[in-house]
Amino acid sequence: MTATTQAPTEASTSKFVRIHEGDLDLQLHYNDCGAGAETVVMLHGSGPGASGWANFNRNIEPLVAAGYRVILMDCPGWSKSDPIVCNGSRSDLNATALKGLLDALDLDRVHLIGNSMGGHSAVAFALANPARVGKLVLMGGGTGGASPFTPMPTEGIKLLQGLYREPSIDNLKKMMEVFVFDSSELTEELFQARLDNMLGRRDHLDNFVKSLAANPKQFPDFSPRLGEISAPTLIVWGSNDRFVPLDSGLRLLAGLPNAELHVFNRCGHWAQWEHADKFNRLVLDFLSH
Numbered sequence: 001m002t003a004t005t006q007a008p009t010e011a012s013t014s015k016f017v018r019i020h021e022g023d024l025d026l027q028l029h030y031n032d033c034g035a036g037a038e039t040v041v042m043l044h045g046s047g048p049g050a051s052g053w054a055n056f057n058r059n060i061e062p063l064v065a066a067g068y069r070v071i072l073m074d075c076p077g078w079s080k081s082d083p084i085v086c087n088g089s090r091s092d093l094n095a096t097a098l099k100g101l102l103d104a105l106d107l108d109r110v111h112l113i114g115n116s117m118g119g120h121s122a123v124a125f126a127l128a129n130p131a132r133v134g135k136l137v138l139m140g141g142g143t144g145g146a147s148p149f150t151p152m153p154t155e156g157i158k159l160l161q162g163l164y165r166e167p168s169i170d171n172l173k174k175m176m177e178v179f180v181f182d183s184s185e186l187t188e189e190l191f192q193a194r195l196d197n198m199l200g201r202r203d204h205l206d207n208f209v210k211s212l213a214a215n216p217k218q219f220p221d222f223s224p225r226l227g228e229i230s231a232p233t234l235i236v237w238g239s240n241d242r243f244v245p246l247d248s249g250l251r252l253l254a255g256l257p258n259a260e261l262h263v264f265n266r267c268g269h270w271a272q273w274e275h276a277d278k279f280n281r282l283v284l285d286f287l288s289h
C-alpha cells in the first residue's frame with residue numbers, strides 16, 4: 001500500500017508554545033511542517049493580517065518534499081501570537097522571539113528565509129546568534145534604513161501604515177495592488193482571507209500604530225554590521241518593489257561577505273509568491289549546494 005503524504009494545511013500544522021527569552025514572556029503561534037535533519041524557518045513581513053502561512057503558503061511543500069522540516073513563526077503582534085507594543089527595534093524583538101522558539105523546540109542551527117520584516121529579523125538573529133544560522137535567504141528585506149535613491153517612506157509603506165490606521169477592504173486592495181507587479185493574480189479569496197486575519201485581531205492593528213508612535217524607525221539599519229555575518233546568503237528582490245526598494249538589496253550585497261543577489265523582473269515585494277516556482281527552485285538549489 002503506498003503511503004499517501006497529505007499536503008500540510010494551516011490547521012494541521014498549527015502549534016503554540018510559551019517562550020521566556022530576554023524581556024519576552026509570551027505565547028507564540030507557529031506552523032510546523034514536514035520532518036528532516038535540516039530545518040528551515042520562515043519569517044513573515046509586517047503587513048496587517050500577515051502571517052507565516054499567508055506569506056509563504058506557496059513555498060512550503062517543495063521544501064517539505066525535499067526533506068526539510070519547515071517552521072513558520074508568527075512574530076509577536078501578528079496572527080495567533082500574543083500582542084505586543086514595540087518601543088525599540090522590531091527586528092531585534094523578533095530575533096529574540098525566534099531564539100525563544102528555537103530553544104523551546106530544541107533546534108540548535110537552522111536556515112532562515114525572511115520576507116521584508118522577516119529579512120530584517122533574520123539579520124538581527126544572525127548578528128546575535130551567528131552559530132545558530134546555517135544559510136540565509138533574504139527577500140525584500142534584511143536591513144532597514146533610508147534609501148539614497150527612493151523617497152522614504154515608500155508609497156507601499158505609506159499604504160501599509162494607512163491600512164493599520166483604517167483597516168478596510170478598499171485600503172487593503174490599494175496596498176496589495178502596489179504590493180505585487182501583476183495585480184490580476186490577486187483574488188477576492190486572498191483579499192477576504194487577509195481582511196479576516198486583520199479584523200480578527202484589532203489589538204495587533206492598534207499595537208502596531210502605538211509602536212510606530214513610540215518608535216517610527218522600527219527597523220534599524222544594519223549596514224555597518226553586515227560584515228560580521230559569514231553565513232552564505234541568497235538575496236532575492238523584485239525589480240519593481242515599491243515597499244522596500246531594490247537598492248536596499250544592493251546594500252546587503254555590498255555588506256554581506258558571502259552573498260549573492262537574484263533580481264526578478266516584473267516582480268514587486270512578494271517574490272516568493274509572484275514567482276513561486278522559480279523562487280522555490282532557486283532556494284532549493286541554494287540550500288543544497
Ligand SMILES: O=C(O)/C=C/C(=O)/C=C/C=C(\O)C(=O)O
Nearest residue numbers: 045046047048050116117157219
Ligand atoms: O518597512 C519595512 O522595512 C518592512 C515592510 C514589511 O515588512 C512589509 C511586508 C508586508 C507583508 O509581507 C505582508 O504580507 O503584508
